[in-house]
Amino acid sequence: MSRLSVRKTYKLYIGGAFPRSESGRSYPVTSPKGEFLANASRASRKDARDAVVAARKAFPGWSGATPYNRGQILYRVAEMLEGRRAQFAEELAQSGQGGKKAALEAVDATVDRLVWYAGWSDKIASVHGAANPVAGPYFNLSSPEPTGVVAIVAPADPLLGLVSVVAPVIVTGNTCVVVASEPSPLAAITLAEVLATSDLPGGVVNVLTGRQAELAPWLAAHMDVNGLDLTGVADADLALQCEQAAAENLKRVLRPVQEDWTADPGIGRMTRFLETKTVWHPVGI
Amino acid sequence: MMAIFEYAPAPESRDVVDIKPSYGLFINGEFTDGSGPSFKTVNPATEEPLAEIASATSDDVDRAVQAARKAFGVWSALPGAERAKYLFRIARIIQERARELAVLESLDNGKPIRESRDVDLPLVAAHFFYYAGWADKLEYAGFGRRTTNGQGGTKPLGVAGQVIPWNFPLLMLAWKIAPALACGNTVVLKPAETTPLTALLFAEICRQADLPPGVVNIVTGAGDTGAAVVAHPDVNKVAFTGSTEVGRIIARTVAGTDKKLTLELGGKAANIVFEDAAIDQAVEGIVNGIFFNQGHVCCAGSRLLVQESIQDELLAALKRRMGTLRVGDPLDKNTDVGAINSAAQLAKIRELSEIGESEGAERWSPACELPDKGFWFPPTVFTGVAQSHTIARDEIFGPVLSVLTFRTPAEAVEKANNTPYGLSAGIWTEKGSRILWMADKLRAGVVWANTFNKFDPASPFGGYKESGYGREGGLLGLEAYLDV
Numbered sequence A: 001m002s003r004l005s006v007r008k009t010y011k012l013y014i015g016g017a018f019p020r021s022e023s024g025r026s027y028p029v030t031s032p033k034g035e036f037l038a039n040a041s042r043a044s045r046k047d048a049r050d051a052v053v054a055a056r057k058a059f060p061g062w063s064g065a066t067p068y069n070r071g072q073i074l075y076r077v078a079e080m081l082e083g084r085r086a087q088f089a090e091e092l093a094q095s096g097q098g099g100k101k102a103a104l105e106a107v108d109a110t111v112d113r114l115v116w117y118a119g120w121s122d123k124i125a126s127v128h129g130a131a132n133p134v135a136g137p138y139f140n141l142s143s144p145e146p147t148g149v150v151a152i153v154a155p156a157d158p159l160l161g162l163v164s165v166v167a168p169v170i171v172t173g174n175t176c177v178v179v180a181s182e183p184s185p186l187a188a189i190t191l192a193e194v195l196a197t198s199d200l201p202g203g204v205v206n207v208l209t210g211r212q213a214e215l216a217p218w219l220a221a222h223m224d225v226n227g228l229d230l231t232g233v234a235d236a237d238l239a240l241q242c243e244q245a246a247a248e249n250l251k252r253v254l255r256p257v258q259e260d261w262t263a264d265p266g267i268g269r270m271t272r273f274l275e276t277k278t279v280w281h282p283v284g285i
Numbered sequence B: 001m002m003a004i005f006e007y008a009p010a011p012e013s014r015d016v017v018d019i020k021p022s023y024g025l026f027i028n029g030e031f032t033d034g035s036g037p038s039f040k041t042v043n044p045a046t047e048e049p050l051a052e053i054a055s056a057t058s059d060d061v062d063r064a065v066q067a068a069r070k071a072f073g074v075w076s077a078l079p080g081a082e083r084a085k086y087l088f089r090i091a092r093i094i095q096e097r098a099r100e101l102a103v104l105e106s107l108d109n110g111k112p113i114r115e116s117r118d119v120d121l122p123l124v125a126a127h128f129f130y131y132a133g134w135a136d137k138l139e140y141a142g143f144g145r146r147t148t149n150g151q152g153g154t155k156p157l158g159v160a161g162q163v164i165p166w167n168f169p170l171l172m173l174a175w176k177i178a179p180a181l182a183c184g185n186t187v188v189l190k191p192a193e194t195t196p197l198t199a200l201l202f203a204e205i206c207r208q209a210d211l212p213p214g215v216v217n218i219v220t221g222a223g224d225t226g227a228a229v230v231a232h233p234d235v236n237k238v239a240f241t242g243s244t245e246v247g248r249i250i251a252r253t254v255a256g257t258d259k260k261l262t263l264e265l266g267g268k269a270a271n272i273v274f275e276d277a278a279i280d281q282a283v284e285g286i287v288n289g290i291f292f293n294q295g296h297v298c299c300a301g302s303r304l305l306v307q308e309s310i311q312d313e314l315l316a317a318l319k320r321r322m323g324t325l326r327v328g329d330p331l332d333k334n335t336d337v338g339a340i341n342s343a344a345q346l347a348k349i350r351e352l353s354e355i356g357e358s359e360g361a362e363r364w365s366p367a368c369e370l371p372d373k374g375f376w377f378p379p380t381v382f383t384g385v386a387q388s389h390t391i392a393r394d395e396i397f398g399p400v401l402s403v404l405t406f407r408t409p410a411e412a413v414e415k416a417n418n419t420p421y422g423l424s425a426g427i428w429t430e431k432g433s434r435i436l437w438m439a440d441k442l443r444a445g446v447v448w449a450n451t452f453n454k455f456d457p458a459s460p461f462g463g464y465k466e467s468g469y470g471r472e473g474g475l476l477g478l479e480a481y482l483d484v
Helices: A045-064 A067-083 A085-094 A100-120 A124-128 A160-171 A186-196 A212-221 A236-249 B058-077 B080-096 B098-109 B113-134 B169-182 B197-208 B223-231 B244-254 B279-295 B308-322 B343-358 B409-416 B432-441
Strands: A026-030 A036-041 A138-146 A149-153 A175-179 A205-208 A227-229 A252-254 A274-282 B025-027 B030-032 B036-043 B048-055 B159-163 B186-190 B216-218 B237-241 B260-264 B270-273 B303-307 B362-364 B380-383 B400-406 B424-428 B446-449
Touching: A036 A186, A045 A138, A045 A149, A045 A175, A045 A205, A045 A212, A067 A085, A067 A100, A067 A160, A067 A186, A085 A100, A085 A186, A100 A160, A124 A138, A124 A274, A149 A160, A149 A212, A160 A175, A160 A186, A160 A227, A175 A212, A186 A205, A212 A236, A227 A236, A236 B244, A274 B432, B025 B058, B025 B197, B036 B098, B048 B197, B058 B159, B058 B186, B058 B216, B058 B223, B080 B098, B080 B113, B080 B169, B080 B197, B098 B113, B098 B169, B098 B197, B113 B169, B159 B169, B159 B223, B169 B186, B169 B197, B169 B237, B186 B223, B197 B216, B223 B237, B223 B244, B237 B244, B244 B260, B270 B279, B270 B409, B279 B308, B279 B400, B279 B424, B303 B308, B303 B409, B308 B380, B308 B400, B343 B362, B343 B380, B343 B400, B400 B409, B409 B432, B424 B432, B432 B446
Parallel strands: A149 A175, A149 A227, A175 A205, A227 A252, A274 B446, B159 B186, B159 B237, B186 B216, B237 B260, B270 B303, B270 B424, B303 B400, B380 B400, B424 B446
Antiparallel strands: A026 A036, A138 A274, B025 B030, B025 B216, B036 B048, B362 B380
């Protein structure tokens, strides 16, 4: 007699915990062929707001951690993911992200991307900051600092795309609320399990699943969100609505882009959500 | 009692400037008529009309953008070294005509000649010198591998639409035009309605420098003209310095387009004085922080946070110092505080000050005689200000200081950051580790420690939060004008 498998309940990831949506709603996730995979939580406006509160709460600790520490934790995420390659590959293959081989390649590329970004934690300030040679007796130093809480609408690519937008935001000290790919949200929640066991403080990454068109506008208009990454928004009207709403508190906005996630990412995704602080002090005796 | 020596008048001659009765728009290297109803620019110190200024309609703006688009092909194709030489040439002409520009700036803006001569003009020339040198070194700026698409790094954006404020008319022009041109862009710039004259003289300087026609276009007018520049579909880059309110409208306007946007907006900076600070230096810093340029400064230190233990001593010293500020004729070389730029701004400062009183803060100004004509407001300090007071939250943009107190460094940080703005901050203490601790915690783009209101073309300037985004100055200032 074959054993009946124990299925996983896919919930949200907010403040380091895995709650169901407060709305009690869920939506069925299927493979491209229409086979039922799971019921994912359909997050509400209230869940989005809770996630922002968790991200804000985590910001002082995470942005105040040493870059070395943040780099170690991102590397730890890569280690945890490496250990679960097979599980992720199977999950990706089930949800129709190519065959087993392609899925495994995507997982490997994701691990490598995490390692790449982990190393940036204590280098970005050297590349994106400067000692400024001002015309006077002053010490003058510009350093990058994280923008704050960033809301991210993740692209359709459920794992490599997701990690490619989340890692550059958090490695510099931002915290985030990410809306997972609407049709393929399962890998995002499994990734949250990896994040939860990698010493990443709760609230640094918060994952919502559900309707992009329902969640993105609330996050875009939220006055305690400082940055908005619209990479995953394919609908031009929704992107416009979100960017307009973001103007209210002058969020830093990354407009929707089509990207080849296997290409060299550059540092643009990090610098988009960095501020520059310039400190002056007189020189004298 | 020691005798007080009176200052004799020391007026700078205005003969050095030749103001024409009327000015047109500067499009494609020529002065042309505007299609809108012309308006007058006045001397805010006397209310005397200085000149009649053309007003650009959206059709005029369209002509300017077309001229800039046409010139972009030529300008962006020039070797960087050649663009550099044009900018060096402009910098030199600015130095040669510095006195004329300084007097004109003080006449049109109301700022003391001491400041336009010793701060604005030297910085304007320095800005052009600085960015001139970048024009042929963009490959070394390190933007090559920063893009998400892995290409670019030295490519200009195209036509830049730039809208600037009235508080530092020529300096803001320099901050906008110098990096734009160095990177190979062409520009359509709209100066503020109340201070167009130095921008129009700059147009003449572009002609003296033989800058190719269309590389710089100046369109004068009010808010509608600025809105037309921002909304023009053939503008690739929008740069704005001004109020947060207008910044929001601009961000909404460019939403959904490919336009790159940088915004330098309002502020409500905390100037934080600890009990171990050098008091006399701190007082000079506080005065410079809020009364420089009549407080018409987005990064002005408009909230004084003083440690409770020294508040009596510090406030007494501050009031004593405020009593020696000379308010009056901007063209007098002894003047410290000049005229408020416009009747509208004066009304706003008065209104907010009245609100300050009605909400319970205590108002104080030194005895000072203000001229009968023109727009004037005495240096003013409010004590007993709570964080909830309007004058602790809203940008006044005038010579009005709100004083709050704190006990611990953590409380100072909490209060300093308790604002939607994040442009600048000041710290006064003799303890180095505390300076660095505070600087780390303050959410502001520029932190001045034991100094205030220092600017340099090599030093990036710009804000956090609702003070806008993007940086002007330094290597990072190039990013706003490159396709990266």
